[in-house]
Amino acid sequence: MAAAIKFVEGGTITSARGFLAGATYAGLKTYAADKLDLGLVLSESPCTAAGVFTTSTIKSPSVTVTQEHLAQGRVRGLVVNAGIANACVGEQGYKDAQEAASLAAARLGVQRQEVLVCSTGVIGVELPMSLIRAGMAKIQVTRDGGHLLARAMMTTDTRPKEAAVTFQVEGRQVHLGGVAKGSGMIHPNMATMLAFAATDAAVETQFLQAALREAADASFNMLTVDGDTSTNDSLVVLANGAAGNRPITANSPDAATFKDALQQLCVHLTREMARDGEGASRLIVVEVNGARNTQDARRAARTIAASSLVKTAVYGSDPNWGRVLAALGRSGAAVDENQIDLFVSGVCIMEGGKPIPFHREAVVSLMRGPEVSFRLQLNLGEGQATAWGCDLTEQYVMINSAYTT
Amino acid sequence: MAAAIKFVEGGTITSARGFLAGATYAGLKTYAADKLDLGLVLSESPCTAAGVFTTSTIKSPSVTVTQEHLAQGRVRGLVVNAGIANACVGEQGYKDAQEAASLAAARLGVQRQEVLVCSTGVIGVELPMSLIRAGMAKIQVTRDGGHLLARAMMTTDTRPKEAAVTFQVEGRQVHLGGVAKGSGMIHPNMATMLAFAATDAAVETQFLQAALREAADASFNMLTVDGDTSTNDSLVVLANGAAGNRPITANSPDAATFKDALQQLCVHLTREMARDGEGASRLIVVEVNGARNTQDARRAARTIAASSLVKTAVYGSDPNWGRVLAALGRSGAAVDENQIDLFVSGVCIMEGGKPIPFHREAVVSLMRGPEVSFRLQLNLGEGQATAWGCDLTEQYVMINSAYTT
Numbered sequence: 001m002a003a004a005i006k007f008v009e010g011g012t013i014t015s016a017r018g019f020l021a022g023a024t025y026a027g028l029k030t031y032a033a034d035k036l037d038l039g040l041v042l043s044e045s046p047c048t049a050a051g052v053f054t055t056s057t058i059k060s061p062s063v064t065v066t067q068e069h070l071a072q073g074r075v076r077g078l079v080v081n082a083g084i085a086n087a088c089v090g091e092q093g094y095k096d097a098q099e100a101a102s103l104a105a106a107r108l109g110v111q112r113q114e115v116l117v118c119s120t121g122v123i124g125v126e127l128p129m130s131l132i133r134a135g136m137a138k139i140q141v142t143r144d145g146g147h148l149l150a151r152a153m154m155t156t157d158t159r160p161k162e163a164a165v166t167f168q169v170e171g172r173q174v175h176l177g178g179v180a181k182g183s184g185m186i187h188p189n190m191a192t193m194l195a196f197a198a199t200d201a202a203v204e205t206q207f208l209q210a211a212l213r214e215a216a217d218a219s220f221n222m223l224t225v226d227g228d229t230s231t232n233d234s235l236v237v238l239a240n241g242a243a244g245n246r247p248i249t250a251n252s253p254d255a256a257t258f259k260d261a262l263q264q265l266c267v268h269l270t271r272e273m274a275r276d277g278e279g280a281s282r283l284i285v286v287e288v289n290g291a292r293n294t295q296d297a298r299r300a301a302r303t304i305a306a307s308s309l310v311k312t313a314v315y316g317s318d319p320n321w322g323r324v325l326a327a328l329g330r331s332g333a334a335v336d337e338n339q340i341d342l343f344v345s346g347v348c349i350m351e352g353g354k355p356i357p358f359h360r361e362a363v364v365s366l367m368r369g370p371e372v373s374f375r376l377q378l379n380l381g382e383g384q385a386t387a388w389g390c391d392l393t394e395q396y397v398m399i400n401s402a403y404t405t
Numbered sequence: 406m407a408a409a410i411k412f413v414e415g416g417t418i419t420s421a422r423g424f425l426a427g428a429t430y431a432g433l434k435t436y437a438a439d440k441l442d443l444g445l446v447l448s449e450s451p452c453t454a455a456g457v458f459t460t461s462t463i464k465s466p467s468v469t470v471t472q473e474h475l476a477q478g479r480v481r482g483l484v485v486n487a488g489i490a491n492a493c494v495g496e497q498g499y500k501d502a503q504e505a506a507s508l509a510a511a512r513l514g515v516q517r518q519e520v521l522v523c524s525t526g527v528i529g530v531e532l533p534m535s536l537i538r539a540g541m542a543k544i545q546v547t548r549d550g551g552h553l554l555a556r557a558m559m560t561t562d563t564r565p566k567e568a569a570v571t572f573q574v575e576g577r578q579v580h581l582g583g584v585a586k587g588s589g590m591i592h593p594n595m596a597t598m599l600a601f602a603a604t605d606a607a608v609e610t611q612f613l614q615a616a617l618r619e620a621a622d623a624s625f626n627m628l629t630v631d632g633d634t635s636t637n638d639s640l641v642v643l644a645n646g647a648a649g650n651r652p653i654t655a656n657s658p659d660a661a662t663f664k665d666a667l668q669q670l671c672v673h674l675t676r677e678m679a680r681d682g683e684g685a686s687r688l689i690v691v692e693v694n695g696a697r698n699t700q701d702a703r704r705a706a707r708t709i710a711a712s713s714l715v716k717t718a719v720y721g722s723d724p725n726w727g728r729v730l731a732a733l734g735r736s737g738a739a740v741d742e743n744q745i746d747l748f749v750s751g752v753c754i755m756e757g758g759k760p761i762p763f764h765r766e767a768v769v770s771l772m773r774g775p776e777v778s779f780r781l782q783l784n785l786g787e788g789q790a791t792a793w794g795c796d797l798t799e800q801y802v803m804i805n806s807a808y809t810t
Contacts, residue, residue, distance in 0.1 A: 058733065123728075312801075355529050
């Protein structure tokens, strides 16, 4: 029996014991109502850590510094700024990311190399280091500071994204919390998806990295608001071992539970990001079953969720299954047209590749809800995947056509 | 010296000698003002032919029948219908496509296997064969019928797309004309990009196929309104040899001229499709020079032209170069950030990876024109490519969110 994993009400990154966080308004973010833009995370003890980063060939030096610090081992904290991405600014960007780490380390009483750096915001503008210096001095980290941190990461997000789960490891209750912002390419001038997770379980580094990669592939990498990667995308997890368990490895009895918990947290944050996509009026969930393999299932689910025509059809509450099939067909996944079953928000509208009569008004009505699902059964194999996205609205066009002007 | 290739004023597919065309309203297209929806092309003599088709795994049986007829050799004509895609309708679709070819063949006085079949329109609806039977009997093919054919292919297109070029082969004046509709994925419920070309030059089949593939790769395959392929995409070219030249082969002195002419015609039709994308207010041209190789250049140009954020920035006349660089970075093309030069509508705004001061109002003003260009110099190699697209507007969302409802 799998151990129970429960979501913690009001949970956030500091729901994990031994983690503190805080934030302030340094003056970097001029366009948002919620004026927090500089945040810190501190672990009371050294952490193992893992990260998954943008695959873009043009990446922020903040990502480079974070990767360097991760590579050298133990981590104690993290600094994040919103408003400016620290990308495409030449050599100064690397110096600024290093200085941000130094300033955070001094404030937190740890070493520079123990601090990760994350930036999100406008591309092509240098970090105003004097504002960051002044802001850093004002941050107080506290045991429930995760909520402030979640707000400080926001750019065009309309609400903070945070959650925590709790589960047992060796009979001890452990916690895993996280915060996130943005939804990838949908904020590409704001330039980023950022997600930070922290756990009070002890976890061996190599296993932590493998578990994080696996969780990312089934969550953030299935978020296809525009199917894209920014210059700053970063996902990191810290494990400080405050729970006192023996470090979890791939062979531990609790390995599967930890992976499951990490994935549940990541999926939760992914859904929140999709739901809060720019201009979005509803969440789209695409579930593909029976694909030839997992890769095919992921490809199909992502292509459908990313299709502008599926997205506009959802906006119009239009059960336009032809668009879903057209996206499936061009996804590259193996399909036998005569084997496809399709359900729209739970109603079967195609069976064995043939449209079947359905009560159109009933489906339109279901599609007016806050969440629309497309479930496909390809009947070719065991591949399964879920992708998340949001509808495409006039509001999206308005936000993005009048952004820097 | 390259032989002169000239565009023919008012040119269309029937500008090539020995080709006739015509169209009628059969009653398939209920939503367009321009009510022609069934068209025929006839060549007075047998043609060599070549085709490039959708790569979707879910394809219309009209495409299947066309591929079968192409494979068996000589072609005499083509039938096209707009309004219904003949896709996702089970086994009946193949029978209907065959019957459409038979009806057209009978009307044109040729064999069924000599007729190609193309359909475009709504997915999941059977072709109403009684309307097609009745319509076919009304079509008169004439020497300037290409203009009617171009209109009969339209679905959500706002204007017909047609052109012709003329050039010399063995000292004889030859003609190459074409018609096209739609812009791929931007009309995915209408489901199709179709383009037909015809020449009175004699062209050997194998060379014709190679030349068509090459032209498509540099034109229609660089049209990235949404970067997609429909169930019905078809591009075919017929060559009837009415000019009396020896068939052009890969080794003919005129091979390069023919390829150049075919590519110029295809690029012209591609630009017309991009400009007429659903809801589009302006054409986007992305030119990438100095890439490591052609593949990288194409990948980069397409990714930039397809980016929703670049498209919305163009709609807002916003020289938001960060979005262009973010798209370049995630395209997978090799880049050295410090080597990139970027020109927006002719104005250099980045050199050696660093933004340079520019007169913002002047660039915004240039971006208000009917065509916006992004030219990138990557300074890594000899790879060059151009991609075409259009801006993303509220109008696009409106059209596509209220389509079948």
